[in-house]
Amino acid sequence: MGTLFLVATPIGNLADMSPRAVSTLRAAALIAAEDTRRTGKLMGHFGIQGRIVSYHDHNEEKMVANLLEALAYGDVALVSDAGTPGINDPGYPLVRAAIAAGHLVSPVPGPSAPIAALAASGLPADTFLYLGYLPRKKAERRTTIAANAAQPHTLVFLETPHRLQDALADLEDLLGNRRIAVARELTKLHEEFVRGTVSEVRDHFEANPPRGELTLVVGGAEKGGERWTEAELESEIRAGLAAGEPASALARSLAGASGWNRREIYDKILKN
Numbered sequence: 001m002g003t004l005f006l007v008a009t010p011i012g013n014l015a016d017m018s019p020r021a022v023s024t025l026r027a028a029a030l031i032a033a034e035d036t037r038r039t040g041k042l043m044g045h046f047g048i049q050g051r052i053v054s055y056h057d058h059n060e061e062k063m064v065a066n067l068l069e070a071l072a073y074g075d076v077a078l079v080s081d082a083g084t085p086g087i088n089d090p091g092y093p094l095v096r097a098a099i100a101a102g103h104l105v106s107p108v109p110g111p112s113a114p115i116a117a118l119a120a121s122g123l124p125a126d127t128f129l130y131l132g133y134l135p136r137k138k139a140e141r142r143t144t145i146a147a148n149a150a151q152p153h154t155l156v157f158l159e160t161p162h163r164l165q166d167a168l169a170d171l172e173d174l175l176g177n178r179r180i181a182v183a184r185e186l187t188k189l190h191e192e193f194v195r196g197t198v199s200e201v202r203d204h205f206e207a208n209p210p211r212g213e214l215t216l217v218v219g220g221a222e223k224g225g226e227r228w229t230e231a232e233l234e235s236e237i238r239a240g241l242a243a244g245e246p247a248s249a250l251a252r253s254l255a256g257a258s259g260w261n262r263r264e265i266y267d268k269i270l271k272n
Helices: 019-027 036-045 060-071 092-100 113-120 138-147 161-175 198-207 230-242 247-258 262-271
Strands: 003-007 030-033 052-054 076-079 104-108 128-133 154-159 179-184 192-197 214-218
Touching: 003 019, 003 060, 003 092, 019 076, 019 104, 030 036, 030 060, 036 052, 052 060, 060 076, 060 092, 092 104, 113 154, 113 179, 113 214, 138 161, 154 161, 161 179, 161 198, 161 214, 161 262, 179 198, 192 198, 230 247, 230 262, 247 262
Parallel strands: 003 076, 003 104, 030 052, 030 076, 128 154
Antiparallel strands: 154 214, 179 192, 179 214
């Protein structure tokens, strides 16, 4: 009975490839790769020779049976394009099937964009909630964000450059002007962390359109804080307006403290 090895590969810097990952790929009877061309280049760089087959989202159902058959005769190593297989990458169905068939499943740890971004974000990392890519469609994205607005844990998302500003706008609207860190091109030559409030980060990327892969780390809801009553919110709105505070700035500041989202507050401000 062979072992299924889940081998983490670099997310950018090839020097992050571990000696154990190299030796595991060299010893495996078969390597299943999300993109055989990309993995082939990685193997060439490290002088790894071996049989490689394609395993990705579109052929998982077919390939699981083939890989289980291969495991009956030897070890199989699973790799994704970058990072850790099964973490937002293909692998979950194969892992379940291998376990059910009685095979050992062993991780070969290494690079992971969500963990790297969280560790360097400057935000609490004792508890966190990883939610993968935010949905592409606006309504679904907003539903996902709103459903996690009260979470006290740091939130970690993945996002693409062309959707970043829309995602940041929804985060500010639904969560308030929280602290956030956006990690770009982790471990690569142009690695960048942009840290600040959501509005500050929005302004930065408005002036500097992003490229490359992005990981968003967002502060959780204030622990112990309770959503203000409507009367309490109305009182603070009247006080802010009396002090001459602009509507948008007032909505942003109250969203962070009140537990109400910015759009709800802004609508109430307009009615005063």
